[in-house]
Structure formats: C-alpha cells, structure tokens
Amino acid sequence: MVYKKIGIVLLFCCLFMEFSFAQAVRKVVIDAGHGGKDSGTVARTRKHQHEKVIALAIAKKVGHYIEKNFSDVEVIYTRTKDVYLTLNQRAKVANKADADLFISIHVDAVGSRSVSGASVYVLGLHRSEDNLKVAMRENAVMLQEEDYKTKYAGFDPKDAESYIIFSLMQNQYLNNSMTMASFVDKHLKTKTKRHTKGVKQAGFYVLREVGMPSVLIETGYITNSSDADYLCSATGQDKTAYAIYNAFRDYKSFVENHTTDLGKENMSQEKVTEATIGDDDTYFTIQLAYSGKNLTENDPYFKGLSPIFKYKKGNGYRYTYGRTKSYTKALSLQQEARAKISDAYLVGFHQGELNMASVVRTILNGK
Numbered sequence: 492m493v494y495k496k497i498g499i500v501l502l503f504c505c506l507f508m509e510f511s512f513a514q515a516v517r518k519v520v521i522d523a524g525h526g527g528k529d530s531g532t533v534a535r536t537r538k539h540q541h542e543k544v545i546a547l548a549i550a551k552k553v554g555h556y557i558e559k560n561f562s563d564v565e566v567i568y569t570r571t572k573d574v575y576l577t578l579n580q581r582a583k584v585a586n587k588a589d590a591d592l593f594i595s596i597h598v599d600a601v602g603s604r605s606v607s608g609a610s611v612y613v614l615g616l617h618r619s620e621d622n623l624k625v626a627m628r629e630n631a632v633m634l635q636e637e638d639y640k641t642k643y644a645g646f647d648p649k650d651a652e653s654y655i656i657f658s659l660m661q662n663q664y665l666n667n668s669m670t671m672a673s674f675v676d677k678h679l680k681t682k683t684k685r686h687t688k689g690v691k692q693a694g695f696y697v698l699r700e701v702g703m704p705s706v707l708i709e710t711g712y713i714t715n716s717s718d719a720d721y722l723c724s725a726t727g728q729d730k731t732a733y734a735i736y737n738a739f740r741d742y743k744s745f746v747e748n749h750t751t752d753l754g755k756e757n758m759s760q761e762k763v764t765e766a767t768i769g770d771d772d773t774y775f776t777i778q779l780a781y782s783g784k785n786l787t788e789n790d791p792y793f794k795g796l797s798p799i800f801k802y803k804k805g806n807g808y809r810y811t812y813g814r815t816k817s818y819t820k821a822l823s824l825q826q827e828a829r830a831k832i833s834d835a836y837l838v839g840f841h842q843g844e845l846n847m848a849s850v851v852r853t854i855l856n857g858k
C-alpha cells in the first residue's frame with residue numbers, strides 16, 4: 492500500500508514536471524558592440540563620436556542598474572574597455588559563463604539622414620532588405636580577421652546567400668528572445684519617449700553563436716542628428732540604459748513566474764470559429780490565456796483578436812489565437828497578439844495534442 496502511494500506521488504510529480512517548467516535568470520551578459528580598431532558607425536557631424544563609445548557607455552549603465560537592483564544576478568561584460576573583440580570571442584564569453592540572457596548594444600547607421608529610432612533584433616531570417624543590411628553591417632567586423640572564411644565556416648557577411656541558413660535554423664530560444672525584445676521595445680518607447688521601430692529579425696552572427704535567449708539593440712541612428720545628439724548625451728545614454736534595465740526586470744519576472752504548460756496533453760477541443768486547419772492537424776497557434784470562464788470570441792479580454800480557438804482543459808479552457816502551418820506566419824501572429832496581450836506565446840499542436848512550437852516545427856519540416 493505504501494509503495495502504491497509512493498508510486499502515485501511519483502507519477503504525479505512526473506506529470507507535473509512534464510507539464511510545467513520555470514527558469515531562473517541569474518546571469519546576464521552585456522555586450523557593448525565593436526571596440527578597439529573596430530569603431531562601428533561614426534557620426535557625420537561628430538567625428539569623435541563612435542558607435543563603440545556610445546555602446547560601451549550604455550552597456551555599463553545597464554549593468555550598473557541591474558547590479559544595484561538585483562543581488563541575485565551576476566552581470567558579465569564582454570568588454571569594459573576600448574578593446575577589439577571578434578564575434579566568436581563575444582559568444583565564447585557568454586557560452587563559457589553559461590549565461591541566461593545575452594544583450595548586445597549597438598548604434599545604427601543608414602544613408603538617409605531622416606531615418607531615426609531604435610530597433611530591437613532577435614535572430615532569424617530578415618523580412619526586408621533593410622534588416623538584412625543591418626545584419627550585414629554588424630557581421631562585417633569578421634572581415635577584419637585573417638582567414639575569416641575558415642574561422643566562420645564559409646559564412647560570407649557580404650553575401651546575401653550566406654543568410655539563407657537563418658531560414659533553416661532551429662532556434663529553441665526564439666520565444667524567450669522575442670519576449671525580451673518586446674519588453675525592450677516597450678520600455679524604450681515609454682522611458683525615452685522617442686520613436687521606436689519595433690522588434691525585427693535578422694541574421695546576426697553573434698546571436699547565432701550564443702546558446703541562450705538573446706537580443707541585439709540598435710539604440711538609434713548615428714546618421715540622424717536628433718538620435719546622435721540624444722545617444723551622445725549623458726541623459727540619453729542613461730535613459731536608454733534605464734529602459735533596457737526595465738526590460739530585463741520584466742523579462743526576469745516573466746520567465747521566473749510564468750510556468751508554461753507545454754507538455755503533451757490529450758484534450759477535447761471546441762472551436763469558437765471555423766478555420767481551414769482542422770483540430771487533428773499539425774499547426775502553430777498563439778496561447779492567450781487559461782481561464783475557468785467560458786468566454787466567447789467577442790469577450791473584451793481578447794481585444795478584438797480573431798479567430799480565437801477554445802480548448803477544454805481540466806475545469807477550464809485554454810484560449811488561443813490563429814492557426815498556421817508557417818513558422819514565419821506564427822511569429823508574426825505572436826507579435827500581433829503580444830501587442831494586445833503581452834504574455835501571449837507560441838505553441839504548437841500535433842494530432843490534437845499540445846506541443847512545444849519547436850517540436851511541431853520539426854514535425855512540419857520533416858514532412
């Protein structure tokens with residue numbers, strides 16, 4: 492009888508472990524872009540102001556805010572001085588530390604002086620030529636290394652075809668990276684009260700090499716006089732750093748308190764609206780909420796998102812937004828949903844069972 496009870500307890504524990512996991516954020520790597528012989532972008536009117544200087548100033552301030560407010564977090568810098576580091580060396584610092592988050596800080600540049608605003612990037616295939624150009628410019632630092640083609644396994648930062656690999660890549664950290672990126676964008680908007688350009692994806696080599704959730708922040712355009720003035724000022728650097736720190740705080744809280752139930756479950760499903768993808772199909776969808784209440788699609792909670800799908804689970808319902816077989820489409824659905832419900836996240840279904848998006852992606856790619 493005692494054994495039977497232990498068996499039941501163990502079974503319950505196993506089920507619980509399968510259904511939920513929470514992570515801690517204890518180590519963060521802050522990567523000030525460029526350094527030493529690599530100045531990064533340079534202001535047109537302020538020739539002495541280099542991207543490497545601005546990035547380092549902001550990076551140190553972000554680290555200072557985190558250290559001051561979180562005694563349980565270790566801040567690791569890729570550089571604290573004006574020294575040159577290769578992209579591989581930056582990734583090595585983060586991977587060796589086994590960090591929980593990687594934040595890379597940069598300043599953008601473009602031909603037109605009127606373009607302004609900060610952008611936040613996560614790793615992925617670019618969806619516009621402009622995004623590709625930013626990744627090409629940031630990756631071009633590898634050209635300063637001798638024999639870069641061998642060191643970077645044939646990757647050519649100037650060749651658009653090299654970037655196709657980013658469409659084939661499995662990125663298990665994408666959900667968390669997107670979460671952090673959304674927080675950065677939100678706080679840059681509210682804390683700096685400046686125009687931001689949102690969350691984007693592109694093939695940044697350094698983000699590909701780090702084995703953890705990661706974002707690359709282009710804090711504004713050095714080619715725009717208003718952005719350059721702001722980013723060169725102590726106030727601008729401080730407000731930008733404070734925004735990034737706030738994003739870190741929200742991300743840490745989100746990851747540590749958000750116990751996601753991504754295990755496989757058998758569920759009876761009920762559709763609120765019709766869709767072409769059937770219940771037993773394999774698809775991605777965006778989880779919005781789990782609630783004991785039986786809600787309709789018009790409920791104010793969904794903020795106009797449509798179509799909403801409802802799945803009976805235990806004594807309540809799981810609500811999701813949209814269905815698609817395309818991973819790229821799923822990411823844009825997630826972005827849309829998060830603009831309205833900030834903790835919405837990507838999940839997948841296969842034959843009526845809830846799965847991690849990465850699992851469903853593998854199944855869909857394998858077909």
Ligand SMILES: [Zn+2]
Pocket residue numbers: 524525531532542596597598629
């Ligand atoms: Zn840069």
